Amino acid sequence: MSAILAALSSDPNLLRCELHRLTGKVVLRSEARANALGVGTYAQEEVLLRRLAPDRDLTLDDLAPPHESEAVLFHAGRLPPGLSPEENTQPFRARHWLFAHQGPLPDFEPLRALLLQRVPEHLQRQVRGSTDSELLFALFLTNLRKLGRTDDPRLEPGVAGRVLRDTVREVEAALVQVGQVRTPPLNMVATNGAVLLATRRGEAPLYYTRLEGTGECSHCGVDTTTPETHPEVGAHRRRRTVVVASHVTRTNGWVELPQGTTLTVGADLQVGHLPPE
Numbered sequence: 001m002s003a004i005l006a007a008l009s010s011d012p013n014l015l016r017c018e019l020h021r022l023t024g025k026v027v028l029r030s031e032a033r034a035n036a037l038g039v040g041t042y043a044q045e046e047v048l049l050r051r052l053a054p055d056r057d058l059t060l061d062d063l064a065p066p067h068e069s070e071a072v073l074f075h076a077g078r079l080p081p082g083l084s085p086e087e088n089t090q091p092f093r094a095r096h097w098l099f100a101h102q103g104p105l106p107d108f109e110p111l112r113a114l115l116l117q118r119v120p121e122h123l124q125r126q127v128r129g130s131t132d133s134e135l136l137f138a139l140f141l142t143n144l145r146k147l148g149r150t151d152d153p154r155l156e157p158g159v160a161g162r163v164l165r166d167t168v169r170e171v172e173a174a175l176v177q178v179g180q181v182r183t184p185p186l187n188m189v190a191t192n193g194a195v196l197l198a199t200r201r202g203e204a205p206l207y208y209t210r211l212e213g214t215g216e217c218s219h220c221g222v223d224t225t226t227p228e229t230h231p232e233v234g235a236h237r238r239r240r241t242v243v244v245a246s247h248v249t250r251t252n253g254w255v256e257l258p259q260g261t262t263l264t265v266g267a268d269l270q271v272g273h274l275p276p277e
Contacts, residue, residue: 015068037051098190167188
């Protein structure tokens, strides 16, 4: 099963510090043979993607953006032979959205044809790779487009969460239509830099936690001896971050997202849950 890690922070300047705080708490490569590792971040109005080398040891510092960013989305998975990493590495990007999915879906070809019919032509043309995950992203964007909210910076987390939840329900209905009697894992995570969404379907767990501010940061060299008047002390005390992870080393301090539930997080970092309908 592939690995996902995502975070939305109150202070774009300290996202690197927040990732560093997760050292020893999350697993970045759940599969030793993971050969498609990607990370997406934000730089003001731009969305930046980086592919990471699969033949080196990976640390959380490698995921940190070289610039300030409100959010990060990382995915590590294994592509079968013949699939280009350039076109098929997650997360996928469209406008301000980043998206990652844990899969794969079984017997995807008949499902692919069925789902493509629901995606408008201009979004079909953006599906460059061959993975099920990229098509699921196109379906999510299609449903956002129906609301006219794809590029809305004021998109409410609850509204966005319902779109992601409804996308999963649409895929589940299509699976039944092509004869699948058992729903495979359909964990999806998406962010536009202002909201963070995660939905869990199937047995594969997703966890989340909320990091509260402290006056210490080993990454920045801020500790108990740093004067309270130092500006970095106040900034680190005010920081807050919500993290979503598929693989954690210990569950202490993490909340497992209930089966069928969609997590919604807004710019205020308030956590909401949408139950299945």
